[in-house]
Amino acid sequence: MAVNLPTELLRTFAAVVDCTTMLKASSQINVTPSAISLQIKRLEEIVGMPLFFRDARRLTVSPAGQILLDYARTILACNDEAIETLKGERSAGAIRLGVVEDFARTLLSGALRLFSALNPDSRLSLRICGSRELRDLVQSNRLDLAVVIAGSDDPEIIAERPVSWYGDQDLVTRDVLPLALLEAPCMFREMGISALERAKIPYEIVVETASASVLHAAIEAGLAIAPRTGTFMMDNPAHRVAGLPELGSVGYAVLENAHISRGAARLANLLRTSLREI
Incomplete structure (x- = not known):
């Protein structure tokens, strides 16, 4: 016998994940926290496994919850698309x-x-x-x-994604580290320079540009090293550099x-x- 996943429960589940707490989710979807708790419990009963790990301060999505979340977003998007199309309310x-x-x-x-x-x-x-x-x-x-x-x-x-150093590994051995940076203001520029100065590593900005494409080309050509995310470098580990200070992370x-x-x-x-x- 087929088991149906009610869209109202999936919408509540997705809202709790996005808002990180039931209290925040309640204001987004106009449902009381107690009602949200009951809806999440009902959804867990339907799927037969916990969707969150709970402690006194926060909710953490369980592995089963992560799997369901992707399906929930797809189901909700299809549901909303169907309703809007039938009503003639396509996004124009x-x-x-x-x-x-x-x-x-x-x-x-x-x-x-x-x-x-x-x-x-x-x-x-x-x-x-x-x-x-x-x-x-x-x-x-x-x-x-x-x-x-x-x-x-x-x-x-x-x-949230980690920030790493990218470029030619051989450049790390130079007495003065050659850097490729975007013009200020730039979060990655600030993170990289601060990390090097804290570690007392000499550096020189040899490529400074307003164009991220030029920055990418400079890294690919081995001209200099730059602090960026894997998204910017298309997750190419061949250009990731070791032996330099940790940089932390940024958010999208x-x-x-x-x-x-x-x-x-x-x-x-x-x-x-x-x-x-x-």
């Missing part, structure tokens, strides 16, 4: 999106292509620039959405202005799902 109109260059290739070939295919009446305009500029553009209502890189302690992040976030359309909100959800997977 202009959507102004900003993206840092680190994500441009990945998102353009994945999430944005999928959104455009599902919503041919939508008109996407794209702005590629740095995270701080994108934040200003969203706050001033000149962009609807922005995909940015943020500090690991930023409450808006939805995924999707920012929305206060007046986004229904279509932009759906694109934001799709982008968040994509960022968790890259």
